[in-house]
Amino acid sequence: MNRRDAIKNATLLLGGVLSASAISGVMAGCKAEPKGSGWAPKFFTAEEGSTLEAIVDRIIPKTDTPGAKDAGVHNFIDQLMAEFYQDKDKAAFRDGLKAIEAEAKSAHGKSFAALKPEEQDAVLTKFDAEAYAEGRKPEDPPHFFKTMKELTVLGFCTSEVGATEFLKYDPVPGAYHGCIPYSEVGAAWATS
Amino acid sequence: MSNINGKWQQDSTYDAIVIGSGISGGIAAKELSEKGLKTLVLERGRMVKHIEDYPTMNMAPWDLPNRGRVSQAEIDKHYQKQNRTGYTVNEGHKHWFVKDDEHPYTEVKRFDWMRGYHVGGRSIVWGRQSYRFSDLDFEANAKEGIGVDWPIRYADIAPWYDYIEEFIGVSGSNEGLPQLPDGKFQPAMEMNCLETDLKAKVESKFKDRKITMGRTAHITQATEAQKKLGRGNCQFRNLCMRGCPFGGYYSSNAGGLKAAELTGNMTLRPNSIVHSIIYDEKTGKAKGVKILDAETKQEMEFYSKIVFVCASAFNSTWILMNSVSSRFPNGMGNESDQLGRNVMDHHFKAGASGKSDDFGDRYYSGRRANGIYIPRFRNVDAKTKRSDFLRGYGYQGGGSRTGWQSLVAELGFGKAMKEEMHEPGQWRMGLTGFGEMLPYEDNRITLNKDVLDMYGMPTLTMDVEIKENELAMRKDMVASAVEMLEAAGLKDVKGNDDVYGPGLGIHEMGTARMGKDPKTSVLNKWNQVHGAPNVFVTDGACMTSAACVNPSLTYMALTARAADFAVKELNKGNI
Numbered sequence: 001m002n003r004r005d006a007i008k009n010a011t012l013l014l015g016g017v018l019s020a021s022a023i024s025g026v027m028a029g030c031k032a033e034p035k036g037s038g039w040a041p042k043f044f045t046a047e048e049g050s051t052l053e054a055i056v057d058r059i060i061p062k063t064d065t066p067g068a069k070d071a072g073v074h075n076f077i078d079q080l081m082a083e084f085y086q087d088k089d090k091a092a093f094r095d096g097l098k099a100i101e102a103e104a105k106s107a108h109g110k111s112f113a114a115l116k117p118e119e120q121d122a123v124l125t126k127f128d129a130e131a132y133a134e135g136r137k138p139e140d141p142p143h144f145f146k147t148m149k150e151l152t153v154l155g156f157c158t159s160e161v162g163a164t165e166f167l168k169y170d171p172v173p174g175a176y177h178g179c180i181p182y183s184e185v186g187a188a189w190a191t192s
Numbered sequence: 193m194s195n196i197n198g199k200w201q202q203d204s205t206y207d208a209i210v211i212g213s214g215i216s217g218g219i220a221a222k223e224l225s226e227k228g229l230k231t232l233v234l235e236r237g238r239m240v241k242h243i244e245d246y247p248t249m250n251m252a253p254w255d256l257p258n259r260g261r262v263s264q265a266e267i268d269k270h271y272q273k274q275n276r277t278g279y280t281v282n283e284g285h286k287h288w289f290v291k292d293d294e295h296p297y298t299e300v301k302r303f304d305w306m307r308g309y310h311v312g313g314r315s316i317v318w319g320r321q322s323y324r325f326s327d328l329d330f331e332a333n334a335k336e337g338i339g340v341d342w343p344i345r346y347a348d349i350a351p352w353y354d355y356i357e358e359f360i361g362v363s364g365s366n367e368g369l370p371q372l373p374d375g376k377f378q379p380a381m382e383m384n385c386l387e388t389d390l391k392a393k394v395e396s397k398f399k400d401r402k403i404t405m406g407r408t409a410h411i412t413q414a415t416e417a418q419k420k421l422g423r424g425n426c427q428f429r430n431l432c433m434r435g436c437p438f439g440g441y442y443s444s445n446a447g448g449l450k451a452a453e454l455t456g457n458m459t460l461r462p463n464s465i466v467h468s469i470i471y472d473e474k475t476g477k478a479k480g481v482k483i484l485d486a487e488t489k490q491e492m493e494f495y496s497k498i499v500f501v502c503a504s505a506f507n508s509t510w511i512l513m514n515s516v517s518s519r520f521p522n523g524m525g526n527e528s529d530q531l532g533r534n535v536m537d538h539h540f541k542a543g544a545s546g547k548s549d550d551f552g553d554r555y556y557s558g559r560r561a562n563g564i565y566i567p568r569f570r571n572v573d574a575k576t577k578r579s580d581f582l583r584g585y586g587y588q589g590g591g592s593r594t595g596w597q598s599l600v601a602e603l604g605f606g607k608a609m610k611e612e613m614h615e616p617g618q619w620r621m622g623l624t625g626f627g628e629m630l631p632y633e634d635n636r637i638t639l640n641k642d643v644l645d646m647y648g649m650p651t652l653t654m655d656v657e658i659k660e661n662e663l664a665m666r667k668d669m670v671a672s673a674v675e676m677l678e679a680a681g682l683k684d685v686k687g688n689d690d691v692y693g694p695g696l697g698i699h700e701m702g703t704a705r706m707g708k709d710p711k712t713s714v715l716n717k718w719n720q721v722h723g724a725p726n727v728f729v730t731d732g733a734c735m736t737s738a739a740c741v742n743p744s745l746t747y748m749a750l751t752a753r754a755a756d757f758a759v760k761e762l763n764k765g766n767i
Binding site: 058059060061063065067076079080083084085086121124128129132149153154155157158159160163166167169170171172173174175176177178179180181182183184185187188189190191192 | 250252253254257258259260261263264265381382383384385387388427428429430551552553554555556557558559560592593595596599602603604605606607609610613614615616617
């Protein structure tokens with residue numbers, strides 16, 4: 001069932017009326033899922049955008065299910081940077097991307113996006129270890145790569161692709177069953 | 193000219209005026225208009241029509257551009273106080289909360305006043321937990337010499353609890369406990385594996401304790417009357433705070449206001465900020481109310497035989513404070529100087545949580561916007577008497593499996609992390625106590641004429657704190673939660689006593705209390721203002737004590753009871 005049908009059915013069930021603006025608001029969500037490369041970032045430069053896209057693709061890679069890039073997580077992070085984060089957070093995130101780019105060039109002589117997946121993973125492993133290193137205090141500002149992972153996981157699990165093709169999502173469950181075999185669900189629920 | 197004025201007077205005259213359209217005002221509107229009174233409902237905020245005006249109700253997570261988050265810049269500008277709960281200011285439902293910069297108040301001590309100004313008020317976003325007060329609650333003040341005695345007992349309100357539960361729809365189970373009376377419930381929701389296990393273990397190890405399913409104002413078996421209003425069963429989406437397209441939970445918009453509308457006797461007037469109640473010195477009664485139209489900025493008057501004040505505890509109190517006359521120079525009904533005093537809330541955020549290694553092959557489906565409830569077990573009889581504090585608390589809580597939200601704290605990325613993300617995490621159980629706060633005269637709100645709101649009206653100053661009794665109770669709230677979770681075999685059990693600011697329970701009440709004596713209370717046993725018998729205050733302001741249970745059900749029952757009395761008195765010519 002597509003979203004328009006789902007909404008229509010819900011409305012019919014109710015015998016209620018949905019305003020045109022409510023429907024167009026919900027329907028707009030169907031289109032907000034740009035995929036693949038060649039995207040035009042709102043906040044990042046084109047170069048930063050391609051680095052970001054390559055990073056999220058390694059944090060949650062495509063396997064037999066879609067990955068973060070398929071879900072447009074880079075668009076989501078770009079959106080947050082453009083409209084949500086404050087200047088100092090934006091600067092920290094940008095510096096992080098620069099550091100990854102610099103590491104890629106010094107270790108492998110190429111831009112991060114142009115590296116092989118194994119090389120990309122080697123670069124990211126270094127930053128991951130740094131982000132979770134002992135000696136970081138809770139009051140320290142979060143490490144860039146931790147923010148990157150958080151946003152990738154958040155963006156992926158709350159995306160339509162991540163929620164419906166990787167996790168389980170049911171917009172209108174209709175009932176609560178409190179103790180069923182896990183095999184009947186088969187994946188973690190996307191929403192609680 | 194006189195003719196025009198006469199016509200205006202006629203057009204602006206009703207049998208009854210209800211101030212406020214939230215959880216209490218909706219019931220007042222329904223009862224008065226169903227009894228045949230031409231009823232004007234005044235709401236200070238914008239219009240919100242059921243279903244039509246819930247802009248986010250059907251949105252999936254990916255339909256919210258920031259996936260629920262609201263930027264720090266926006267919070268700093270508009271929501272510094274409303275954000276203190278940690279959950280109110282969300283992309284999906286922030287439009288149900290006021291902007292603090294538009295609606296300031298002053299804090300002598302921290303007070304978290306969470307509220308929304310629109311038709312339906314907080315009934316759109318309330319917690320929906322619905323429990324009855326018992327005689328343990330109604331008798332406590334008198335027995336312990338705290339505050340003043342309630343002028344009513346359980347028998348006075350019991351039939352009205354029945355009536356309200358049947359109208360709004362409450363799901364739950366009857367347990368036969370004297371401290372938490374049974375009710376007219378629709379089928380209870382299901383407990384999950386871990387909750388059922390906890391129930392069995394706790395009830396066998398602690399003979400004085402019981403675990404029951406939360407009693408919540410969700411329909412699980414719609415009645416004909418509820419269907420007629422367009423309401424249906426809860427669909428377990430857990431998106432309640434956005435407004436429910438199914439009318440699955442009770443809100444004023446889906447329930448009381450809808451029923452009132454169907455009578456043809458109600459006129460709902462949004463954008464009508466009540467300035468004061470007009471007192472007629474000759475008759476010794478109110479003759480109407482004065483409002484400011486928020487759109488035209490015009491002052492207007494409306495007239496009626498009775499006035500129901502249901503503007504929420506503090507705003508109802510504000511209206512009485514602002515209603516001065518030679519009879520009431522310090523605010524309507526305030527000969528006792530009790531108006532604005534005895535602020536109560538429920539203190540919470542003290543409890544415990546732990547994890548379970550069991551049930552790894554079990555899961556659940558559906559999103560249940562409800563949890564388990566452990567009714568009060570302290571100071572309920574001689575055996576459970578405590579020396580360290582008066583009154584008691586109940587626990588709300590629940591079990592669930594962790595999900596992707598808890599993963600990023602860990603090292604690693606790539607395929608291995610993705611595989612882990614795909615599976616639910618371990619089961620966890622949490623309990624948080626909701627404790628009774630005593631009425632203290634010096635916990636008070638006052639009218640502040642130095643700080644004016646955007647309409648040039650005075651604002652409120654809050655001076656409220658929890659004291660020794662609450663602090664001692666919180667220690668026990670943590671200790672008993674830890675004790676029960678450990679006894680049930682949960683692992684890594686940790687107690688928590690988090691920062692609680694009064695108001696955070698969003699159960700503010702008590703500032704125009706009911707009592708037997710006009711010298712020590714503002715309202716009588718029928719919620720009538722002492723000295724202005726056609727003015728009824730039936731929201732949280734009227735509460736003489738707080739008990740430890742969620743209060744909205746009691747506000748609704750008291751409102752229906754007062755409306756019944758008011759119309760009978762009106763028909764007898766007594767008011």
